[in-house]
Amino acid sequence: AMSVTLANQLLDALAKPFRLREQEIFVTASIGIAFASRDDASAEEVLRDADTAMFHAKATGKARVVTFDQSMHARFRHQLQVETELRRALERNEFEVLYQPFVRADTHRIWGAEALIRWRHPHRALLNPYEFLAIAEDTGLIVPIGRLVLEHACSQCATWNAVETHEGSPIVVSVNVSARQLADATFIHDLDQILASTKVTPANLMIEITETVLLAEHEITQRTIAALRDRGILLAVDDFGTGYSSLGYLQRIPLDVLKVDRSFVSALGTPREHPEIIRTVAALGRDLGLAVVAEGVETQAHAALAAELGCTLLQGFYFAAPSTAETLTSSLRNDGAGL
Template sequence: MMSLTHPVSDPSASSRSDALSLDLLLSNLPGAAYRCLNDSEWSMVFISDGVEKVTGYSAAAFTGRPGLSFASIILPEDRDQMHAAVAIALAQNQPFQVTYRIRTANGQIRWIWEQGALNRQAGTLEGFLADFTRVKHADLVMLEQASFLQQARDAIIAMDMASRISYWNHGAERLYGWSAHEAIGKRFCELLCDEQAHYETAFAHTLADGEWCGELAHMRRDGSKVDTDTRWTLLAPDAVPGASQKILVIGTDISERKSSEARIFRLAFFDHLTDLPNRANLLDQLRRALLGSARSGKCGALMFCDLDNFKYLNDSQGHAAGDLLLQAVARRLEGCVREADMVARLGGDEFVVLIRPVEDSRDVAAAQAETVAKKVVAALAAPFQLGELHYTLSVSVGVVTLCGLHDTVESTLRQADAAMYQAKAAGRNTFRFHDPAVQAAWLARAELESGLRRALQRHEFVLHYQPQLDRSGRVIGAEALLRWHQPDGKVVLPFDFIRIAEESGLIIEIGAWVMRTACLELARWQRQPATAGLTLSVNVSARQFTEPDFVTLLATIFAETGVQPSGLRLELTESLVVTDFTSTAQTMATLKRQGVSFALDDFGTGYSSLAYLRKLPLDQLKIDRSFMRDVLTDQNDASIVRSIIGLGDSLGLQVIAEGVETAGQHQFLANAGCHLYQGFLYQPAMSAELFMQYATTTH
């Protein structure tokens, strides 16, 4: 029945409209729809125009008679595999999905993704195919990048904000022992972290700053610990909806490095023979004890122990017996003190006992020290069994109470040493407390300080220059050394007045004079072709270097003298580096940018953390003369010198030895790999004029 309210539509018009709509739909597809025979050539019955964008061939090229076989443009190495996949799907009455490569009309290779099914009524295949090249390449890039991560030696781990592990590479498998299958989904903090506090600190810093780096000890699958140098990075959430924020953890195994550092530390700060702390270790611990005493007001004591007539045992029974005795003495001394106290060997037959500052007054500390001193004398008086030899020994002990408000490392050791000699004078095999009256140097302090002020006013200071030479005997530079020419003609060395200059504050003015004079001389060298390449090392005191205007002072001196800062090397002490590391590092970095280089002076006599050495812009380590003095006879000193040379080499630093006085010492250094020297074997410090003559004839 025809509608009375609507006109009757034309069926042919409707068909034309449907055809146009279908053409429009097909033209907007990102590929081509097709119908083909289920034959080996995929002979096309119909294929939409979108095929031209994919293959470069028009639709008519495939549907014409004779038409282009679609199978012919599939790469031969993919054709059989693709046909087999389609055949399996059809046999199971399932749709098929395949990817394969074709060669386009212009010869390009493209990846095709295709999905289709069998029209059983018509007996044809119908489906859709599209260009898959960009996606395939992206997958390959992603797989390649994932392969790089898997091949990395470092452990690379990703975890979410709940500490759940979502990525675990082969490096992590090798380092920790768990496979990715076992680790993914586990909580990082529970799987690897033995110290939860360290994990929480790293996590908090990462959230606050976006990253954290440091050293962490992690647990392996077998229960052992591994030291890692670790960097944590906070990653923004992926653009994929629902993706969570993650933390990327990259860990490097540093167990071997930590073990090497521990061995070097042991060599540098423990006595090889007795396994006691050595002189460098003692000086550091004494300094710390005095600082702690100054803060807390607590008092302690120091004992200087010297074995009586030890030389007789070495001369009569040999050094092997002497070594056995020293080892036995060390163990007995350790048995006389509390666990918190310290027994150290200074060298030879000299030992020191440090009683930590825990008492409320000097009197109480003295009473405690007297108890320990009596135990030491009694313990060492008992006979020693050295192999088949019975040997009786006595000891002289000097005792000084210490309190950081007034005492220094130097004064404490000096007073204990003086008290030890009083014990020897009293007949040995006893102990004596320090008597301040015997220290004449303290009484002369005021006179010395006055003389220093006069020396500044009357220009009594001069600089001498000690040559520094390389392995071929060529002069490469010099160290500027301060001398005090007194009115009576006496020449006073810095050892006799620098401490007073430091304590009185005069070192600031003296140091400024030294720096200005040294830069004037260095500028003179730089104007002469024969000496233009020489460097000049200048010692800078801790107090001077930490002055707020030190950098400004140097800038002024550089401008006034016209010196090139690249020829200047500042020698800093270990105590400065350890005491105020942050400020020291900042000042060094500022001066380094201006061309100034740096040496760590007297290396090995204090405590230098390896972490500090790595973080400071140092150029040179200087072996202290105290180690060179007995380097040919004392295995401990020899080991320390070799360790310093090896440490400098591993850190890329020059190593120079001072105090080289004999050809044997020179040969020892050369064999150990140190090839920069200064000392009396070559030349003592000399005036500026004599140095210029020497440098120009030797250079």
């Protein structure tokens, strides 16, 4: 269609750099196109559809042209509904934080736990993160939701470490933090307030971020990561091995933990297995002085093989499913023989 051709010509024109005050500037555009689907369609309806297509263009990579179709409208309505329900969930305290332990590979005794959010939806039971976190990230609601998880995790971490644990060593609690959270200007300020109010020891808190986030060149994100290190908070790379191949960030950023992606662990003992990948990551961690977690340990064979390959910590349903803080507290009290 002529409209699509014109839109692509406009993108090509914008792709060329231009100079502003002696500086070269690059810009891109996301363009949405809509056609009147019926004779009596109003101008407002067509503009709304074009706007929906534009947002779809942004969500699928930006700097592109997208033509509206009815499935986009359905997705847009769904996202709007979930966003509204998420805002209501924050007001009504519908979120819960569960904990899944990390255990030592040699003794199977608890080393720490990962805080995992769930949404007790009033009409859809207990929802897992994959059912709502992407929309929370897109809308910015991940910031207040993430703050809630951080508050809960720090408070629980302080409680667990206020009494002597099973072998006198501290319990580390980890929290997943997204790119949107790290780039938020209030993140460190909020974190400092939470650390002060809960009196948690920073070295007992671990922040998990992805390789993609670590490799981002965003100045605010890099400052935030540096601020976490300055406070003595542990840093972990989640889903290690699934992102970029460059390992340069391991030299630039002082890390504490590498988490081997569950896809490598779940394949152990099957024709799809690549134990050399886990062995290499474990050796890399050992040489750099990092702990290495095997995620997704679901069988005794997984646990034995991951430990044999050099992983120092294990996590998965073989040891425990995500559970309430009270359940994990009982496990800590009875942890003498390991899980």
